[in-house]
Amino acid sequence: MRLEPKPAPSLAASILYPVGAIFGTFIIAGLLVMAAGANPISVFGLVLKGAAGSQFAILETLTRATPLIFTGLAVAVAFRAKLWNIGAEAQFYIGATVTVILGTGALPLPAFILVPLLMIAALLCGALLLAGPAWLKIRFGVDEVVTTLLLNFIVLLFVSMLLEGVLKDPMSLGWPQSAKVMTEAQLPRIITGKRLHYGFVIAVALAIALWFVMKKTVLGYEMRAVGHNAGAARFLGMPVNGIVMKTALLSGGIAALGGFSEVAGLKGNLTLDLSPGFGYTGIVVAMLAMLNPIGVVFSAIFVAGIFVGAAAMSRAAGVPSYIADVIVATSLLTMVTAIMLSRYRVRWR
Amino acid sequence: MSTNIPALRLTSITKRFGPLTANDTISFDVNQGEVIALLGENGAGKTTLMNILFGHYVADEGSVEVFGQTLPPGDPKAALAAGVGMVHQHFTLADNMTVLDNIALGTQSLFRPRLDRTAAKTKIARLAQDFGLSVKPDALVADLSVGERQRVEILKALYRDARVLILDEPTAVLTPTETDALFKTLKLLVAKGLSIIFISHKLHEVMAASDRVLVLRAGKLSGERQTAATNRRELAELMVGREITPPAVPTVPLGPVLFELSSVSTARQAHGTPLKHADLILHGGEITGIAGVSGNGQAALAGLIAGTETPSAGTVTVNGNTISGWSPRAALAVGIARVPEDRHSQGAVADMSVMENVIAERYRDSRFSRSGLLDWAAARKFTQSIIEDYNVKCPSPDARIRLLSGGNMQKLILGRALDPDPSVILANQPSRGLDVGAVAYVHQKLLEARSRGAAILLISEDLEELLALSDRIVVISEGHLSRPSARGELTVRQIGEMMAGHEAA
Numbered sequence: 001m002r003l004e005p006k007p008a009p010s011l012a013a014s015i016l017y018p019v020g021a022i023f024g025t026f027i028i029a030g031l032l033v034m035a036a037g038a039n040p041i042s043v044f045g046l047v048l049k050g051a052a053g054s055q056f057a058i059l060e061t062l063t064r065a066t067p068l069i070f071t072g073l074a075v076a077v078a079f080r081a082k083l084w085n086i087g088a089e090a091q092f093y094i095g096a097t098v099t100v101i102l103g104t105g106a107l108p109l110p111a112f113i114l115v116p117l118l119m120i121a122a123l124l125c126g127a128l129l130l131a132g133p134a135w136l137k138i139r140f141g142v143d144e145v146v147t148t149l150l151l152n153f154i155v156l157l158f159v160s161m162l163l164e165g166v167l168k169d170p171m172s173l174g175w176p177q178s179a180k181v182m183t184e185a186q187l188p189r190i191i192t193g194k195r196l197h198y199g200f201v202i203a204v205a206l207a208i209a210l211w212f213v214m215k216k217t218v219l220g221y222e223m224r225a226v227g228h229n230a231g232a233a234r235f236l237g238m239p240v241n242g243i244v245m246k247t248a249l250l251s252g253g254i255a256a257l258g259g260f261s262e263v264a265g266l267k268g269n270l271t272l273d274l275s276p277g278f279g280y281t282g283i284v285v286a287m288l289a290m291l292n293p294i295g296v297v298f299s300a301i302f303v304a305g306i307f308v309g310a311a312a313m314s315r316a317a318g319v320p321s322y323i324a325d326v327i328v329a330t331s332l333l334t335m336v337t338a339i340m341l342s343r344y345r346v347r348w349r
Numbered sequence: 350m351s352t353n354i355p356a357l358r359l360t361s362i363t364k365r366f367g368p369l370t371a372n373d374t375i376s377f378d379v380n381q382g383e384v385i386a387l388l389g390e391n392g393a394g395k396t397t398l399m400n401i402l403f404g405h406y407v408a409d410e411g412s413v414e415v416f417g418q419t420l421p422p423g424d425p426k427a428a429l430a431a432g433v434g435m436v437h438q439h440f441t442l443a444d445n446m447t448v449l450d451n452i453a454l455g456t457q458s459l460f461r462p463r464l465d466r467t468a469a470k471t472k473i474a475r476l477a478q479d480f481g482l483s484v485k486p487d488a489l490v491a492d493l494s495v496g497e498r499q500r501v502e503i504l505k506a507l508y509r510d511a512r513v514l515i516l517d518e519p520t521a522v523l524t525p526t527e528t529d530a531l532f533k534t535l536k537l538l539v540a541k542g543l544s545i546i547f548i549s550h551k552l553h554e555v556m557a558a559s560d561r562v563l564v565l566r567a568g569k570l571s572g573e574r575q576t577a578a579t580n581r582r583e584l585a586e587l588m589v590g591r592e593i594t595p596p597a598v599p600t601v602p603l604g605p606v607l608f609e610l611s612s613v614s615t616a617r618q619a620h621g622t623p624l625k626h627a628d629l630i631l632h633g634g635e636i637t638g639i640a641g642v643s644g645n646g647q648a649a650l651a652g653l654i655a656g657t658e659t660p661s662a663g664t665v666t667v668n669g670n671t672i673s674g675w676s677p678r679a680a681l682a683v684g685i686a687r688v689p690e691d692r693h694s695q696g697a698v699a700d701m702s703v704m705e706n707v708i709a710e711r712y713r714d715s716r717f718s719r720s721g722l723l724d725w726a727a728a729r730k731f732t733q734s735i736i737e738d739y740n741v742k743c744p745s746p747d748a749r750i751r752l753l754s755g756g757n758m759q760k761l762i763l764g765r766a767l768d769p770d771p772s773v774i775l776a777n778q779p780s781r782g783l784d785v786g787a788v789a790y791v792h793q794k795l796l797e798a799r800s801r802g803a804a805i806l807l808i809s810e811d812l813e814e815l816l817a818l819s820d821r822i823v824v825i826s827e828g829h830l831s832r833p834s835a836r837g838e839l840t841v842r843q844i845g846e847m848m849a850g851h852e853a854a
Contacts (some may be wrong), residue, residue: 216722216723216725217721217722217723218712218713218718218721218722218723219721221705221712221723224701224705225698225701225705225709228698228699228700228701229694229698229699229700231694231695232694232695232696232697232698233698233709234657234677235655235657235677235687235689235695235696236677236695236698236709236710237656237676237677237678237680237681237709237710238709239678347407347423
């Protein structure tokens with residue numbers, strides 16, 4: 001088997017391949033569902049119903065998509081400049097931690113000042129967290145995949161230490177969780193009584209803003225150039241190191257905003273299960289969107305829908321909800337395969 | 350040698366890459382004891398054809414026969430076993446192993462614990478003796494010169510009993526003296542009944558070394574001539590498809606000193622030779638040509654002018670000002686135009702659009718961006734003017750620059766570089782890989798800039814190009830720059846000897 005490069009894919013191909021990838025995902029997942037002794041068609045029907053079959057389902061999917069949009073955007077921005085930020089999980093937790101530290105009464109301010117202040121604080125701390133690995137990459141050529149990945153564990157243990165210590169809520173009956181943030185620190189719900197909050201609106205607005213940055217600004221142009229060919233960018237006079245650092249600050253900040261949004265909008269306090277791997281799933285979300293910020297919104301909703309729908313399906317059909325992880329993981333593999341197939345022709349012998 | 354079966358027969362080989370037909374129904378025979386030159390411009394399909402022959406690619410149509418046996422497509426092992434040997438342009442040797450190990454590598458079963466070194470050594474010694482390929486079998490490849498490495502590559506093929514030897518641009522890295530030695534070896538090889546295919550785009554070498562010439566143009570076999578019965582002009586026309594005229598070099602008054610290196614050294618780099626106490630003066634209205642075998646410090650010299658390299662000792666003066674804080678941006682700011690050696694890794698971001706590439710050196714200027722926002726309308730207008738002025742064939746300013754041919758990409762890079770009317774121009778291998786029409790265009794633009802009073806440094810591996818354009822020639826060898834010699838002062842042979850490191854007489 002060998003690969004030969006193809007000329008630029010046509011428009012039809014660039015639509016056909018991703019659609020084929022999703023289709024392939026469901027065939028592979030369907031085989032597993034059959035192995036679990038259920039009918040794939042009815043199982044996928046139940047997933048769809050659970051994800052989008054009612055107002056409750058739709059709102060739940062969008063609520064679940066919100067943190068994924070933030071982490072997906074953080075990853076998409078970084079990957080676009082070929083900065084491999086695998087540490088969105090850590091940045092997410094740092095954003096949440098800062099929100100809890102400043103939002104539980106330390107700053108007695110009205111909401112219209114406190115909320116923006118918390119957002120800026122989260123943004124800064126997340127940016128700083130990724131600035132370290134970015135500096136090591138620029139200065140010493142340290143692989144940021146390793147440093148950002150390892151920081152995830154360091155930060156999670158650090159948060160665990162805080163939750164067992166200074167941040168532990170005395171009213172929590174011994175559970176490692178923080179106190180709730182003040183009402184003034186919270187993001188309001190979009191529909192009273194439902195879980196969907198204004199974090200979703202912020203996330204979508206951020207996606208549109210980033211699309212604009214990528215398309216229309218000097219920074220976006222520089223980031224794309226560095227991502228495609230850092231050597232050429234350097235030769236052409238672009239400040240490559242500075243661009244990598246700016247990308248890192250932006251990416252880390254965005255992921256941390258996701259942590260702020262999840263605490264201030266939904267959970268209210270910090271626990272060790274605040275994120276069931278949003279940082280890592282953000283990588284899948286960004287790749288599915290082919291790093292397009294607007295695409296991230298849709299791929300985040302798709303991935304969130306799979307998780308929410310599979311949970312509902314599992315209650316009804318008795319197939320374990322782990323099938324959601326399988327579908328999401330498979331969709332990443334089929335998508336990467338589809339991207340490769342759109343660029344190379346495969347020759348058998 | 351007494352048989353009539355051709356050593357190699359290609360029958361209507363066709364290979365397409367999407368809409369591009371790289372090889373179009375190509376058929377030819379190579380007889381035993383014959384040197385065939387495969388002549389063609391870059392992009393004519395020479396390398397694709399050889400890759401099919403050697404089994405790296407699978408042809409869409411057609412077949413390859415070696416001594417009457419059809420080769421299975423896409424199987425380099427079968428090609429090797431049938432006696433086809435290939436010497437690539439970029440050598441495939443392991444630097445950290447000895448000559449003997451490199452030659453014997455892959456010829457013995459993995460399950461044999463030890464190489465039979467004495468037998469291997471005897472065979473290599475015999476081959477070396479027969480064909481004038483002197484090598485030291487126990488030397489490390491890393492310690493060998495480029496010419497010696499090439500001899501090892503040829504021995505490697507012969508060690509595997511190659512009967513058909515393919516040499517891909519074998520002279521690109523050799524000095525004129527080494528080239529002569531190579532041609533002597535080729536004569537000895539064909540005398541023993543081997544067949545040789547020798548790929549080149551240099552006409553004088555083809556005339557000197559081959560028995561028969563096959564000319565490829567745009568994927569098709571455009572001509573076949575007995576070398577004795579043709580001439581360079583005819584071959585050039587077959588290669589290009591029309592008549593070519595050398596550039597006329599007008600007389601231009603010598604301008605002021607615009608760029609000066611005085612006793613400049615550069616730090617050692619991972620690749621390539623650093624400059625050692627180099628002195629160089631570039632005047633306006635003058636083209637200074639740098640001749641040298643590649644890898645002798647050209648990269649460091651080009652980097653110094655382009656701003657990617659900083660001097661570790663000595664001073665660089667541009668327009669009378671000694672530079673400090675040197676960088677690509679600083680070089681652009683003082684009016685240096687850069688045409689880099691490698692269009693794909695330096696000159697352009699291949700996956701970005703034509704427009705994005707055209708503004709890449711000046712996007713911060715107020716004409717293209719204000720307060721961090723790019724003015725794409727202005728960029729598009731500027732790109733369109735470059736496309737028109739430089740006669741670039743390109744579907745639109747939004748097309749990815751990767752899709753353009755080398756010549757069109759080079760025209761865009763040239764347009765981008767020359768637009769601000771620079772005072773100093775670095776042209777590093779400006780015509781490499783271009784078709785003859787594009788080469789003439791590049792030369793014309795450089796001469797126009799010279800007439801406007803720019804100081805031009807032309808680095809090229811093509812001596813003919815250097816001699817045609819340069820007012821003065823400087824030879825670079827192991828990081829040292831020679832004293833400049835005026836046009837016509839030195840013969841090609843003298844330049845060649847200086848390239849090999851000998852002082853001019």
